[in-house]
Amino acid sequence: MxxxxxxxxxxxxxxxxxxxxxxxxxxxxxxxxxxxxxxxxxxxxxxxxxxxxxxxxxxxxxxxxxxxxxxxxxxxxxxxxxxxIIEISPEILFMAIKAKKLSNAGPYVILFVGPNGGGKTTTVVKIANLFKKEGLKPMIACSDTFRAAAIEQLKALAEKIGVKTVSQEYGSDPAAVAVDAINSARAGGFHVVLIDTAGRTEVDKNLLEEMRKIKRVTMPDSVIYVGDSLAGNVAVEQARQFHSYVGIDYVVLTKFDSDTRGGSAISICHAIGKPIIFIGTGQGLDDLLPFTKEFLINRLFA
Ligand SMILES: Nc1nc2c(ncn2[C@@H]2O[C@H](COP(=O)(O)OP(=O)(O)OP(=O)(O)O)[C@@H](O)[C@H]2O)c(=O)[nH]1
Ligand SMILES: [Mg+2]
CATH class of the missing domain: 1.20.120.140 (SRP54, nucleotide-binding domain)
Known part of the structure; x- marks a missing residue:
């Protein structure tokens, strides 16, 4: 690596x-x-x-x-x-969720976006798992109503960590699913809603519009972009497009365990000026690390 x-x-x-x-x-x-x-x-x-x-x-x-x-x-x-390189400690996110919890203003909403196969669904569940460990009650919205088997995949993963999901039929409006989840989270005293969305390419304007609609309707507290560190310069262009379409707050870079060349971490920060919060380091649900400058620097200058 x-x-x-x-x-x-x-x-x-x-x-x-x-x-x-x-x-x-x-x-x-x-x-x-x-x-x-x-x-x-x-x-x-x-x-x-x-x-x-x-x-x-x-x-x-x-x-x-x-x-x-x-x-x-x-x-x-x-x-x-x-x-x-821009880093941010996950603590900041945990604190924001806890602050919203204390203010009784309803659940903290996080919208996950990113290209096809980048690792969104897995990352949503990994992060929900972390929230649980922080003593928070997460709920997941299955707003990928588009890809075959997406709902089953997410439900099976969420079940492994004992986190509740909200879903509707395939083909239903992803924004409606997300709103449904936010409402049931509010009613059930859940602290955070993680919205998984369908992968889309940066050139597919309809799907990008749909993603905008999900954002408009759910008014998320944070938008997390999940990108594939193996995608190289393509990942940078994708991040830039997603950022210009929906606005990204944090980045998660997945597949750092694979033979990544690492440059996309540097380029994405530079391209969109937003911090990387986590890196994915495997397919397991615990394979997620906070991203720090030290992580990269120690590996480059050891
Ligand atoms: N090695 C490795 N594999 C990962 C990592 N994150 C996700 N994957 C794998 O990448 C594949 C795609 O992950 P998903 O979570 O389904 O990706 P997605 O972005 O939801 O995909 P779509 O919903 O089809 O757009 C799966 O086989 C995951 O297990 C990671 O950090 N490391
Ligand atoms: Mg997915």
Missing amino acids: LEGLRKAFTNLIEHFSTTQLSDKDVHQILDEFKLELAANDVSMEAADRISELIDEKLRSLRVPRFSDRYSMIRQIMIEVLSSV
Whole structure:
């Protein structure tokens, strides 16, 4: 995992810490570095920004005699990467849900959106499981009324963790299912409603419109975008489109356990300016980790 990115940064640190370089050399090395980033799913825009920041910091770097140039340069890379990645602690979300619970203003509503097969349904259940562990009462709305077997899949997973679901027939209005769930959650004293939706591609305007309608009708407290870390630059474009259509608050990146190149984490943050809250690390319902800058930095600069 992340081997390519790690190599790109390690090479760069070595180049800059062992040689006295002319401006031309610096530019050439940074150009090669950008290509390596791009080969590891970092978008060109994000790669440009990272190189620009590194260049700026290198220019103002003064290395005192006898000090360790290598670790100073390594520190620059860490600072640059930290400034591009956006993290948020799940605690913030837990606290927002608990605050709404205390104010008796009805359940906290979270709308999950994302492309086909990105991992929405699994992630909804993983997060509901976490909420349960936090002492909250979650309910799940089966608002994917579109894909064959979507409702059965969600119900079977929710049953494993003992979380209640609300569903209607296939083909029914996903917004109506969500409203139904919110009403029964309110009546039953549930604290949070997680709305699972059908996967859609960023080019399918009808489905994107439908997603907008679900948002308009349910007025969610948060919208979580579930993206596939393996989808590379496609994931970035998708996130951008979803963000412009519905507005995203948090990102979950799934399939981090697979052979991800890792760049999409950097690119998505850069493209939409929203934080990653969790990463999915497997198909099991406990395979979810809070996302932190340290997670990435430790793996890239260990
Ligand atoms: N390895 C791995 N597999 C995952 C992860 N998250 C989800 N999956 C798998 O990815 C596949 C698709 O997951 P779903 O949760 O059904 O994805 P979805 O976005 O709901 O799919 P649609 O409803 O068809 O759009 C399933 O086989 C999941 O088990 C993850 O973090 N790691
Ligand atoms: Mg699904």
